[in-house]
Amino acid sequence: GESVGLHLPTLSVQEGDNSIINCAYSNSASDYFIWYKQESGKGPQFIIDIRSNMDKRQGQRVTVLLNKTVKHLSLQIAATQPGDSAVYFCAEFTGTASKLTFGTGTRLQVTL
Amino acid sequence: EAQVTQNPRYLITVTGKKLTVTCSQNMNHEYMSWYRQDPGLGLRQIYYSMNVEVTDKGDVPEGYKVSRKEKRNFPLILESPSPNQTSLYFCASSLTPGLAGGDTQYFGPGTRLTVL
Numbered sequence: 001g002e003s004v005g006l007h008l009p010t011l012s013v014q015e016g017d018n019s020i021i022n023c024a025y026s027n028s029a030s031d032y033f034i035w036y037k038q039e040s041g042k043g044p045q046f047i048i049d050i051r052s053n054m055d056k057r058q059g060q061r062v063t064v065l066l067n068k069t070v071k072h073l074s075l076q077i078a079a080t081q082p083g084d085s086a087v088y089f090c091a092e093f094t095g096t097a098s099k100l101t102f103g104t105g106t107r108l109q110v111t112l
Numbered sequence: 113e114a115q116v117t118q119n120p121r122y123l124i125t126v127t128g129k130k131l132t133v134t135c136s137q138n139m140n141h142e143y144m145s146w147y148r149q150d151p152g153l154g155l156r157q158i159y160y161s162m163n164v165e166v167t168d169k170g171d172v173p174e175g176y177k178v179s180r181k182e183k184r185n186f187p188l189i190l191e192s193p194s195p196n197q198t199s200l201y202f203c204a205s206s207l208t209p210g211l212a213g214g215d216t217q218y219f220g221p222g223t224r225l226t227v228l
Contacts, residue, residue: 008152032211043116043202043219044155049211089154098162098209100217102147102155 008087010107019077021106023090028071030092030101035064035075038087038105047075047088077108085110114139116220118203124226125193133188133223135203143209144186145170145217146178148199155202161186162209193227200224 013019025033031052036044050057050064050073057064063076073090090103116137125131137144145160147170157170161180175197177189186205190197203220211217 034211034216041221043204043221045219046216049216093211095210100145100157100211104152104154 008105008107010109012109012111013080014111015080015082017080019075019080019084019108021075021077021088021108023073023075023103023106025071025073025090025092025101025103027092027094027101028068029096030094032093032095033064033066033073034091034093034100035062035073036089036091036102037084038089040086044089080108080110082110082112084108114218116203116205116218118201118220118223120223121221122224124228126228127194128192131190131193131225133190133201133203133225135186135188135220136184137186137203137205137218138184139205139207139218140183141205141207141218142183143207143217144180144203144205146176146186146188147202147204148172148197149202149222150199158188158201160209190225193225195227198225198227 034049035047037047038044048059048064061078065074087105087107089105093100119134142163146158147155149155156172159178161167201223204217206217207215
């Protein structure tokens with residue numbers, strides 16, 4: 001598969017533990033935030049999103065937290081599994097510009 | 113199956129030789145977009161299209177062209193490729209540009225382009 005980046009920060013987590021991936025965003029006017037998962041050789045895949053008027057949203061095994069005061073977004077993955085190994089990107093969407101801006105990504109490695 | 117397809121998946125070419133990367137979606141999406149992905153830089157938008165015959169520049173449009181003659185297709189054209197266009201390219205589509213009401217962008221599998 002294709003490598004998406006050689007210089008990504010890497011988070012190494014043991015199988016079964018919880019993972020927390022962090023992201024700082026830049027535009028305080030962004031009104032929508034998305035986490036994507038990118039496996040080797042594939043395009044980014046939607047995981048979960050959150051609107052700027054929320055501070056927490058939960059999905060299946062994943063939770064996104066939004067702190068607008070410090071412009072910080074995090075993705076929590078519960079009971080991390082080997083299949084969670086991938087690169088994770090946050091993206092911020094600014095409605096006035098109809099623009100989606102991506103972060104540089106974090107590589108999650110799940111060890112057995 | 114709802115999907116975005118790109119062709120070719122891999123391409124090695126030489127400087128100056130015109131090429132086209134095709135993108136097609138079967139979801140009747142209005143909004144389509146091209147990104148390039150480079151190490152340490154994440155995904156950067158090249159061009160986008162709000163609908164048929166409506167295209168606009170993204171963050172890094174230099175050296176690229178696009179067209180949107182049909183709703184389902186959004187080809188990326190490199191008239192005279194250069195080595196700095198060596199990258200991984202993704203096409204994406206969504207129902208609306210505003211990603212409203214739970215809409216999201218669907219990405220193609222990527223095209224690895226090498227320009228020698």
